[in-house]
Every structure is written in structure tokens, then in C-alpha cells.
Amino acid sequence: MSTGVSLMLTLLFLTLIKSVPIVYAALGGVISERAGVVNIGLEGMMTAGAFSAVVFTNLTGSPIVGLIAGVFFGAVLGFVLGFAATFFKVDQIVAGVGINLVALGGAAYGLVLIFNQPGASPQVTQLAPGQLLPQITTGETAMIVLGLLCAFGLNWFIYRTPWGLRIQACGENPRAVTDAGLNPLRLRLYSVIASGALAGLGGAFLSICEVNLYSDGMTAGRGFIALAAVIFGRWTPWGATGAAVFFGFFEALQYVLQGRISWLPSDAMQALPYLAALFAIAGLVGRVRAPAADGVPY
Amino acid sequence: MIAVDGVDLDLLPGEIHALVGENGAGKSTLANIAFGAVKPDDGTIETNGTVGLVHQHFELVGRLRVWQNIMLGREPRKGMLVDVDGARSRVAELAERNGLAIDPDALVEELPIGVQQRVELMRELEREPSVLLLDEPTAALAPAEIATLFATVVQLAKRGTAILVVTHKLQEVIDYTTRVSVMRHGKIVARYLTTQTSTDEIARAMVGGELPVVAERETTGTQPCLSVRDLTAGVDTTTVSDLSFEVSAGEIVGIAGVEGNGQTALADAIAGMIPYTGTIELDGSTDALRHRENIGIVPQDRHHEGLVLNWSIVENAILGRQNLPGIRKGMLTDWNAARADAEAIIERFDVRAASPDVAVRTLSGGNQQKLLVGRALLGDPRFVLAYQPTRGIDVGAAALVQSRLIESRNRGCAILLISFELDEILALADRILVMFRGKVTGSFSGAEIDRGKIGRLMAGLT
Secondary structure (H helix, E strand, O other): OOHHHHHHHHHHHHHHHHHHHHHHHHHHHHHHHHOOOOOOOHHHHHHHHHHHHHHHHHHHOOHHHHHHHHHHHHHHHHHHHHHHHHOOOOOHHHHHHHHHHHHHHHHHHHHHHHHOOOOEOOOOOOOOOOEEEOOEEHHHHHHHHHHHHHHHHHHHHHHHOHHHHHHHHHHHOHHHHHHOOOOHHHHHHHHHHHHHHHHHHHHHHHHHHHOOOOEOOOOOOHHHHHHHHHHHOOOOHHHHHHHHHHHHHHHHHHHHHOOOOOOOOHHHHHOHHHHHHHHHHHHHOOOOOOOOOOOOOO | OOOOOOOOOOOOOOOEEEEEEOOOOOHHHHHHHHHOOOOOOOOOOOOOOOEEEEOOOOOOOOOOEHHHHHHOOOOOEEOOEEOHHHHHHHHHHHHHHHOOOOOOOOEHHHOOHHHHHHHHHHHHHHOOOOEEEEEOOOOOOOHHHHHHHHHHHHHHHHOOOEEEEEEOOHHHHHHHOOEEEEEEOOEEEEEEEHHHOOHHHHHHHHHOOOOOOOOOOOOOOOOEEEEEEEEEEEEOOEEEEEEEEEEEOOOEEEEEOOOOOOHHHHHHHHOOOOOEEEEEEEOOEOHHHHOHHHEEEEOOOHHHHHOOOOOEHHHHHOOOOOOOOOOEEOOEEOHHHHHHHHHHHHHHOOOOOOOOOOEHHHOOHHHHHHHHHHHHHOOOOOEEEEEOOOOOOOHHHHHHHHHHHHHHHHOOOEEEEEEOOHHHHHHHOOEEEEEEOOEEEEEEEHHHOOHHHHHHHHOOOO
16 A cells, blocks of 8 residues: 555544544534533533543443443533523523533542542553554444434434424524423423533543543543534534534644644644634634524523 | 502403503513413412413524424424424414414514414414413504404404403504403503493593693795615615605604614614615715714614613713713813703603613613603704604603604704604604615605505505
């Protein structure tokens, strides 16, 4: 195989791998925002997922249990944000930022408390590390397939089921939902819990599937990139998935280019996915429309 | 504060009962209590079935389809999915039974206001309520749409639904209802059988005395003052194109039209708030329009454009006029002059406030509106743009504001009156222009003024 072809293959596989956590978090962003809650806390929920996955894998030796723990603790933070943003009418942005800070700080403290070492956890069992394809593990493949299933399922749920219709109405005009005899606060709460679960799964992928440990700050703004993917994908499951892959591509590109372009410092190259998000969103200003009641407490 | 106080009201199956009263009389609160959205502190509501409420501002989901809005919360199911065909046919059946034409698959936000209201009405009818409450159902409708709405309501009543219509449009009360209850200060002060009363009698009961008299108009000159030529402005939902008209000194020109037909773009262009093509001149000069002493503006939305609610009456009285020679002294503001202006407005417009120094927020909506109009008319400007000058104020205050506008006109001021209330335009304007989708579709003055024709043009009919 020529180096060109192998480079393209590397880029392709890396794009798939780097997209996965963003896809999960972006799908979480979609369901939360369609219900009318802007989930700035996606980043924190990913952190919670990543850290708890490592802790529970370490505890039980089973990365499957770790994965479930990641989903669970993401959902717990979703519950906290959801409850604050609905029944307590806390500003969604403030509550979300709070969750990000608590998750980041909590994980850093947890490293010391549980593993007695700051900065990073010891290595744990990785999820199905066997090579299915040359550059991609069985675990990663499974998570890619699961991600696509989630996108498919969410699309089906939002557009075809009665609950999806109600959630859409919640994000557009919660009063109409009240008039229909339903409780929009409860619908929003459930949506944000689901959002947290998905973000937690994305976080768990980062720590026990792509690598085999948790290190401080390893989510590296992917929750925020996912928020951008929600907007870039026009608040639809498939749109957000596509946008997440688009941003994943730039992250992969950054890895591939590192060390190949000598005059560009690697720090500048690491900014590539964030720049891509920035330009993508800036180009969309005024051309996309959020759910009408997105971010508005009810 | 008590909004509704010791009210007894019976609604009988098959009757259309009007609940009338001035703003703040407690009508809407009573409707919401009957619906169950507001809990009464004392007293009971009894019904032999369910209660439906059609809101003044519809509670619809614009980006969902008609059938989705109507069936929300009661979606027919096929396993875990929404039974779309079932929902569509249920909507079609409802439409047929009630004589309402509707496309179940239309996006609600793309429908005209009158049709949107039909969707809201059908959503309530889907629940087959035995009592239907309509809160100011005609506020946003053109005359033709009002007739369609009431045709449906009358049919519903014939089939035995008890109907309560909250309104302040007395002609509708006379035309369509069977009984009338009048509310004032939270109490029901009069009850009539519609056939045995008149709009005058109901209005007197609403005000609690004789109706205030509006000032007489005097003969004035016809010298052109404001001239608009080939005006094109606005974006998206509110645009005007190739608009040309004149307003003479001493003339009130009324723009009749249903809300959302370009009135906002016209007003914003004249006020210099949005870019436009074409010309707008005052006394033959574009510059003169930008000299603050020449124009007075009553903006559409007093809270967002007109007043700073946390500021005092004195501060608000010079807002926008702060650079006029009488108000500004070098780099400073002459607060004595400002206070004198505020006091003049308070006196002439009967603004009820503890002192000129209280925050405008503490005034009632009606008093805020009087302050706004008072400021616009201060110093006899050449031209006044009055956008809904009596918006949300009661009959007495409205008569005062209208009188002051006519007095300014009599002194030679050119006034452009934009209002969604056709009655107000008919009462004040010397000349009436009908606006539909950003264009003037009719012009009437003097004896040509014909309510029916204007109403049809407002609805886009010819």
C-alpha cells in the first residue's frame, strides 16, 4: 500500500473514532434542546461519564459495567440540570456552567480520593481492545454502530411517536402542551435526563474505549463542540450526527497533520476542530432557527 | 389585589353569553378561573362536562402541522407510533362537522391569523367540551373572519354547547350573543338580554356613567405636510412596497388594516429606525423629518420602544427630546424645564401619579399610554405618527387621548394614525387608507367612507 492510501485510511478510521463521543453528546443536545432546555452542561456530563466509567471498570474489572456507570452518572447530572431548569426555574446557562465546573472539579478530586493520584487514573481494562479492523478496535466498532442506532432511534422517537411530538411541542410552546393536559416540566426533565445519559456514554467512550484511563480535562471541550453540532445540524438527530462527524474529521485531520507540517506549531493545529466549529456556526447565523422556546424557562 | 370579587354567573346549554367590561375589569381572570387555569380563593365552579378555552393569543405550535396541534396529547396510536392517518381523518371529520375548512397537513405558522384561530378552536372542539370560553376571540381578526368565526360559534350553540365570549367589541355582542353580563372592578354590575339592550346602554354600564365626549373636529387647511413616495422597506414578515401617500396639515390619515400587513415597517421607516428606498419628506424636505421638534411619535410598543420603566415621569417626558433647545443647556440638561414638561403632560392628559418623580413602572398601563401620547404631542409638532394610540386603555382614557389628537389636528398638526381597531379609525380619521400585504388597497374620505368595503379590503377581498 502506498503511503498516500494508508494515510487516507488512517484519516478515515480516525474520523470515525473521533466522531463517536461528539455524536453521542450531540444527540443528547438534540433531545434536550428540542424539549426547550439548552444543555450547556454536556461537557460536564461527558466528564462524569468518562470518570465514573473508569472508576467502575476498576472496581469490577468489567468495562461493560463501566459503560453502564458512565450512562448512569451522565443521567444523574442530567437529572440535576433538568430539575433545576424546570421545577426550580434556575437559568439554564447558569445551571449548565455549574454542572461543568462541578464535574471537572469532582473528577479531579475523585482521582485523589479513589486512586490516590492527581492528574490521571491508573490504567483499567479497555472495552474489547481486540483489533477488528487494522486501526480500529472491536469496542470502538461496537460504539460506532451503537451511535448510528442511537441516531436512528432518536429520529424515530422524535418524529414518529406521541412522546416525540410532545417533546417537540415543549420546545416550541410549552403552554400548548399544558393546554393539551400534559406537564411540560416533566417532559423537559425526562429529556434532559436522556440527554445526560447520551453525553455520559460519549464520555465513557473517551476513557474506557478509545483509551484505558481517565485524565483531567480529557473531554477537552467536546461537549461544546457537540453543542455547535446541534446547531449546525439544525436540531435534527441526523443533522447533528453529520455535523459531529464533520467536526470529528477536523480532529482526525489535526492528528494526521501533526509532525507533517513543520512550520505550524502543534498547538495551533490542535485548534483545528474548534476553528471548524466556530466558522461553521458563524456561517449559519441568521439562517437556522432554534426551537422557539429553546432556553426559555417555563 | 382582587381581580374577581363575588361573581355569580350561570351559563346555559345553547346560549352565547357575552362577558364585557373595560380593561382590568376582571373578565379574563374570570374566564381563566372557569377554565381551571386559575384557582379561586373562594367559591365554586360547576360544570356538567369539560370546559374549553380559546385564548386571546393562541397557544399553538407554529412549526407543527395542523393535525399535530389539534391532536397533541390525545394522539391516536398504532402500537408505539402516532397513527397519522387516524389523526388526519379525525381532524377532517371535526372540520366537516363544524363547517370549518382546514388542511390538516398545513404548517400552522404559515397560516393566516384567522385560520390559526380556527386551529385553536378545533383543538378545543376535539375534546367536545360542554362549555366553550372564547377570550377576546376577534382581537386579531378582519371583519370577514369575524363573521366566519361567529357562524361556527352559533352552530355550536345550536347543538347545545354553552358559550361564553369575553370581549369589548359591543357590536359583536349585539349581533351574535343571547345574554350579556357587564363587569366593572371585578364585579358583575349589569345583566341584559341582548334583544332588550343597546351598545349605548352596555357601554354606560361598563364605564359606570355617561360616556366621555370626544372633541369636535374643525375645518382646517389642506396644505401637504408629510409626503411619502414609492416607499419600500422592511424585512420578512413586515414589509411595504411602492407606498405613496400624503398627509396634509390639519388632517388625520388613518391606516386601516389587520395587524401584520406592513404597518410596523411603515412606522419604522417614517421614524427613521429602518433603511428604506423612496422618499419621505416633511414640508418638502427629508431633513426636516429628522429634526426632533418637528415630529412626535407614539410607538407601537410602549414598553420596548416608548418608555424606560425604571425611570421617572420627568426623565421619560424628555426621552428623545433631550437635545432640544429648551431642554439642553450646553452640556447639561435643564431639569427644571424637564419637570415643567412632565407637569404639563400630567395635567393635560390626566396622568394619575403620586408625583412626577415616581418610576413609570408604578403607573397603570393606561396612564403609561397617556404619558406616551402626551410626550408625542408636546410642543405642537408639525407631524405626529400615532401607532395604536389607545392601545390597552379603557373607554374614558381613550376618549381623552382621541380628543387631544383631534385638538392637535385642529391646530394644524398632520397626524398619521395606525390602528388595528377599525372603529377608532372611523372615529378619528379624515381620510382612510387600507393596507393589505404591504400595499395600499383602498383610499376613502368623507362620504365615501364605507365600513363594509373597508372591512372587505382589510381581509384581502375586493
